[in-house]
Amino acid sequence: QAQLVESGGGMVQAGGSLRLSCAVSGGTFSDYAMGWFRQPPGKEREFVAHITRSGGSSRYAESAKGRFTISRDNAKKTVYLEIHNLRPEDTAVYYCASDYQYVDQVRTTWGEYDFWGQGTQVTVSS
Numbered sequence: 109q110a111q112l113v114e115s116g117g118g119m120v121q122a123g124g125s126l127r128l129s130c131a132v133s134g135g136t137f138s139d140y141a142m143g144w145f146r147q148p149p150g151k152e153r154e155f156v157a158h159i160t161r162s163g164g165s166s167r168y169a170e171s172a173k174g175r176f177t178i179s180r181d182n183a184k185k186t187v188y189l190e191i192h193n194l195r196p197e198d199t200a201v202y203y204c205a206s207d208y209q210y211v212d213q214v215r216t217t218w219g220e221y222d223f224w225g226q227g228t229q230v231t232v233s234s
Contacts, residue, residue: 110134110206118226120194124232128189130204130225137185138162141207144161144178144189145198145218147227148229153203153218157189160212167214194232201227 116128119223134138144156157178166178177190188205205221207213215221 110137110140111223112204112206114202114225114228116203117230119231119233121231122195122234124194125190125207125211126194126230128191128202128204128228128230129188130189132185132187132206134158135206135208138182139208139210141209141215142178142180142187143207143215143221144187144202145205146198146230147200148197148200149202154201155216155218156202158216159212160211161189165212167216168215194230195230196234199230199232201229203227 111133113131139198141161143158145153145223146156154170155169159180163180175192180187203226206223207221216220
């Protein structure tokens, strides 16, 4: 089983940038596809980004294209989410998730993932 811990959230001004991190322990990190989701206040959890086991390919929600970048460092067992030009509507709890895979498969719903972190709060002020 994997344990995931998100960090890097905080309160930032609109137009700024953040780099969220998700440290993974347990299991073999390079066997996990990784994803990021977020849940704005009063709304349902939504898909943000997915990255393959090797980091060779990624997938983004339409709303995340252009300003969001998912990456991973398998040596550090960490997945990242960079957010640029932050907007107030980006305010949410951001979660990372892992999915053990034998063959690369894109996962865009939270139910397809095996393990989840506790989330990190991102608050964007005007």
